[in-house]
Amino acid sequence: MAGSIPIDVALCSNAFEPLAELQQWPHQENDAATAIFIGRMRSQGSSAEELEAMQLEHYPGMTERQLQHLASDAASSHGVRAVLLRHRIGRVTPNQALVLVAVSADRRGPAQRCCQALLEAIKHDAPFWKQEISRSGKRRWIEGNTPL
């Protein structure tokens, strides 16, 4: 039952350390298989310019609910035991973590498949918008996602 699967979702307005988040998440020690994805901000923009920062906008209320909904759906579909999800908002600088997805299960297959499916769902169905800020001060909204 999806309702009984622990889903731990949070938006982070400040830099977070993914490994520290994982250390505090009991499921990665208790379950047989854990799949982890950590996404970090690139130092180069979509036009290969060096970036100073990126601004991550979201839709307060809808974004949180949508992340919870997507994580619950993915967890239920793949029959996993727990999901941990962290996503940055606000001003992010190169190499800072943008997203952490961790999925624990009793086998590697469900854990890995759920992790990938949830990440793709976030990229397509969670209301976030990235604005690149180049070192020269130019700002540009990114539409869509980088290739898989």
Place this chain on the structure above:
Amino acid sequence: MQQSSGSITVRLFAALREQAGWDQRSWPLNGGADALSVWQALGFGDAIPDGTRVAINQEFESPRQQLQQGDELAFLPPISGG
């Protein structure tokens, strides 16, 4: 002319917000209005561009979903999370 039957809140995000110069406003609701008709009435164009999505009360909806008094209608330009 259609009768006004209350109002809705319209919200814009990201590039769309910057292009329009506002992020939120109250908008009169006419009978039978949907997101597409509001988009047109706001002067944004005849059609909602591909990739721009509609949310009503913070849930994704069809642009042809009829609006109700008090709804929060959001136009979401192409999203880029993760």
